[in-house]
Amino acid sequence: MLYEGFESRESFDLLTVLKAFIRLLQKSPSSRIINVYGEMNEYDSDMKSWTKLFRDYSAKFELDKLMDQFYEEFTNTNIKISSAILGNDNNIQTIVEEADRIVHLAILPFNSSPKSKTMRILYGIVGEGMGRATRSKVTLEILLKEQHHVKVVVSNRAYKFLHDNFSKRFPSCDEASEGEAAIDIIKIEGLTMQYVNNVFDEKASVLHTMQRMPDMLNKNLDAYYKNLVSWMPQAVISDFDSFAYIFAKIHGLPILSIDNQHIVQRYVIPEEARESNPIAFYTYKCFVKAKLPRCNTIAVPPILRQSILDAKPLPVEHCEYFLVYQSSKSDTSLISVLQAFGEKCIIYELGREEKVDNLKFKDFSEHGFVDDLACAKGVFDNGGLSLMNEEVSLQRPFLSVPVENQYEQVLNAW
CATH class of the missing domain: 3.40.50.2000 (Glycogen Phosphorylase B;)
Incomplete structure (x- = not known):
């Protein structure tokens, strides 16, 4: 399915064709749909590329909404949806090998059980520093022990840490069966802090972020459509990660935030701590509130690996x-x-x-x-x-x- 179809207002014809297949698929005890995506183009920071970037993704957003309607038809059915991204496997060099990969996904054992407790969970982690990565590792181990399918979006050094800890131990989500633990570690572009002589430089951090913004948008939106939209998570966990939070809100999914930052917004901070730097305190409090707003709060003991x-x-x-x-x-x-x-x-x-x-x-x-x-x-x-x-x-x-x-x-x- 190409974005040109949506620009020429063919959405309704496409939806009609897709729906026509549902009755046929439901006759099989183990049906499977494979969504095939192509690699996104690289974009420069000039205005022409920005225009094309937003045009492509506005069309993809239309596809997203269309597929949301389509996925509703599969609730509590025998139909499983998987996805393949053409060109994302360096070991595959020919069209025939790409086709074999798609066929392999289509004929994987379909072990779905109505009693299965396996959930599809999106987990977002801020990659600045290693504290959130080590904390999230504990939670991920618990989720995998419960046989869930988890896709982790993470940036910076935390990506390598989690990839090295999990990717060789568990199958990918698209290859795993119900009741089998699975995980994908997906690299996204995250915000980075700039320091000068052990001082956090706010202006330099904002400037650095703005310079990287076109590339961040391209790569993160690419990850959004390739890895998450077709997979359709059932719940979202965020360790102060905005990417996962926004995804949950767009798709109306339940979200659990596991972090320590919200203490500044949800609890009474002693006057001595506030008055040590009032401007920094209120700036930080507003930042936390804006990043992950409207959450009920439960205090728990420290999460230790x-x-x-x-x-x-x-x-x-x-x-x-x-x-x-x-x-x-x-x-x-x-x-x-x-x-x-x-x-x-x-x-x-x-x-x-x-x-x-x-x-x-x-x-x-x-x-x-x-x-x-x-x-x-x-x-x-x-x-x-x-x-x-x-x-x-x-x-x-x-x-x-x-x-x-x-x-x-x-x-x-x-």
């Missing part, structure tokens, strides 16, 4: 080094301060693997980090909540030095 719960912390008096975790690589004074400190330090998140005097630099490794944390006699961090929860759980003393202008970290540290 299993490796933290299983860790055997060494008594602090027997430990030999401090652990240092940085949100930003821009703190140019950190190294000299730690060298003057004189104590042995293991430093994460500076993108280096070397030893300099009393300092040992390491790249992020989940198991290596947990082991180092459990044996540290103290921790210096910036104020990420997930790490603070782990420090408390392992009874590690810590000093939090929030990034300037980053009120979320100030509030966590307070």
Whole structure:
């Protein structure tokens, strides 16, 4: 189905043809529909490309609405819908191989059961930092243990972390049967924070986002239509991710937000924490309210990964080094301060693997980090909540030095 059909007002003819097949499909005990999508074009940032981008996606939006009507016909039926994206598998080089892939999807075992509790869940995760990724990993493990099908949309470094943890352990959602755990990790473009000398630079962050906006729109809308519209999630979970929240609202789906940011909007913040930087407090509060509004709130204990719960912390008096975790690589004074400190330090998140005097630099490794944390006699961090929860759980003393202008970290540290 091409967008030109919608521009020439052929929608109703197409819907009529599609509906005509329903009665035939319902006669089979295991019917399957395969939606086939093509790769989207790349777009430049000039106005002509912007115009074409919105024209293509306005047409796709019409297709989306049409398919929403069509999918209603399949509620509580024996018909399963899958999708294939032409050109997205580098191992497939010919038309014949593409056709074989579509046929393979069409003849997969159809093990649907009316008693199946498997749900199709969209899970959106902000990829800035690693705290949300490690927290979401816990929730994803639970969902997969319950045999659900989950599509995760995530950006930045968190994508690689989750992809490495899940993609080789479980089948993709389109290949799995009902009652079989499945997961897809889908990379999207997310917002990034810009830092200068350990200070969050708001203007630079906005400018950087605006410069990337055409490419972000193209890739994220592409992910929306290729991976989600035809799959039709039944529920949405968001760890402060706007992409998943907007999808849920457009399609009228139930949404659960698992995050720590909403505490600033839903709970009473002590005056001392508000008055430390009133402008930053109210700006942050408005940002949180605007990003994921209108949610009922339930407070729960910290979500801790299993490796933290299983860790055997060494008594602090027997430990030999401090652990240092940085949100930003821009703190140019950190190294000299730690060298003057004189104590042995293991430093994460500076993108280096070397030893300099009393300092040992390491790249992020989940198991290596947990082991180092459990044996540290103290921790210096910036104020990420997930790490603070782990420090408390392992009874590690810590000093939090929030990034300037980053009120979320100030509030966590307070």
